[in-house]
Each structure stands twice: as structure tokens, then as C-alpha cells.
Amino acid sequence: MGLKKQFSKSKPVCKVTFELPKKVVSGAKEVVVLGEFNNWQVENGLKMKANKTAFTAALELPTGRDYQFRYLIDNNRWENDGNADGYVATPYGVENCLVMVPVAETVANIKVVTPKKAVAKKVAAKKPVAKKATTKKAAVAKAVTKKAVVKKAVAKKVVAKKVAKKVVADDLKKIEGVGPKIAQLLNAAGFVTFADLSKAKVKALKEVLTNAGPRYKMHNPTTWAKQAKLAANGKWDALKKLQDELNGGV
Secondary structure, X not given: OEEXXXXXXXXXXXXXXXXXXXXXXXXXXXXEEEEHHHOOOHHHOEEOEEOOOEEEEEEEEEOOEEEEEEEEEOOOEEEOOOOOOEEEEOOOOOEEEEEEEOOOHHHOOOXXXXXXXXXXXXXHHOHHHHHHOOOHHHHHHHHHHHHHHHHHHHXXXXXXXXXXXXXXXOOHHHOOOOOHHHHHHHHHOOOOOHHHXXXXXXXXXXXXXXXXXXXXXXXXXXXXHHHHHHHHOOOHHHHHHHHHHOOOOO
């Protein structure tokens, strides 16, 4: 029982081989792998082939995230992989298996760190010159500018508060990959409307999920902003077409 992984050197995917010993599911006629990678849909399940000792199946998964999965036996009972990378508790009193597919370390051979540091040092070296050139008039002008900026900032805050009162929350569950609990997390983080979500960066969305715990860290928000932009513009047909092409929001 276990998971075998083979990372591609040319593209960000990993071939994962699932293996379930026959002795664990004695008498089983059909075993299917269901998980986040096929949206837990039986009709899209990964069917495993039987050999003398085990049921096996392989699947290419995009790197950079983890996936929950389980084995469905004869369409009537579930089995976990005893050698999974981890396990995630569910609201149903059982645990899902976890397969971790990080970005392959062998791909990271591009030397870009050194040049960036060198440029940063050169820019920093120019700062003392700017300080020496500062005059009393410049200092006064700077102080006046700061006051103006503060006034503008206060004005913006007042406007933001007034607008916030009139904002009507959108149903973020219409975005594929966003369930009721994740919608609550997004609202709490300030993403209340489709317009809010359409402007969100993937990094910020991943931070919201990570802070909510391992159960939510597994979700991939890569397409949420794109879906939200279509919803915000009322392009529902285009949104449906995009969602039909997605698999669990990815």
C-alpha cells in the first residue's frame, strides 16, 4: 500500500501511482480513486486495475498543492491508504487521505537571486545623496505634502465607510470551488462582492485559506478571481462555460 511519485522535468506535473493491496479489500471486484482531482464524482473516478497482489492506477496531477482522496470499493464502501502523505478530518467523522504534490526541486535551477540583490544595493546607496540635497524649503514642502496626504487619506476613509454601508453582499458560492464555509472566510477577510473577489490576488486568497487551517489549505483559489470578474460583469453564460471546463474550481 502506498503512493509513488514521478515528477516531470519539462512541465509542472507529477505522475502519482496509487496502489491498494488486495488483502486490504479481500473479494473486491472494482476499486475507484475519488478525490479533489475529479471533484469526488463517481462517473469521473480513476478506475484501478487488478494484478496478482494489488489494485493500481496512475494519474498526472499539477504540482504546487495537496489533494484529498479515498478509495471507493464496489461502489458501496470506502477505504483509506495506510501510507498516504497525511490525513484530513471531515465533518462526517472520517478522515480523507492526503497526497502532497509540491513543486519539484529539480526545476529550480534558474540563478536570479544574485542579480536582484546587487540592484537593491545600488539603489540603497543613492539614498544618502538625496538626504544631503534636502533644503529647508524642501522640508517645509514635504511637511505640507504630508498634511495634504493625511487629509486625502481621511477623506478616502470617510467615503469608504459610506460606500461600505450601501454594499450588498454577493453569493460567492456561485464561484466553483467556494463552499458555504469558505464564503464566510472570504467575507470576513473583506471579499464581500464578486467585484471584491475579482481583484483579489491568489497569494491573498491562499493566505485566507491557510489561516483557516489544514482543511481549507488544500483548496486552490487560482481561478476564483477570473470567475468572479465574469460574475461581476453579469456574464453568466461565459462563467458557466468556464466552470464546465474546470475540475473542482481548478
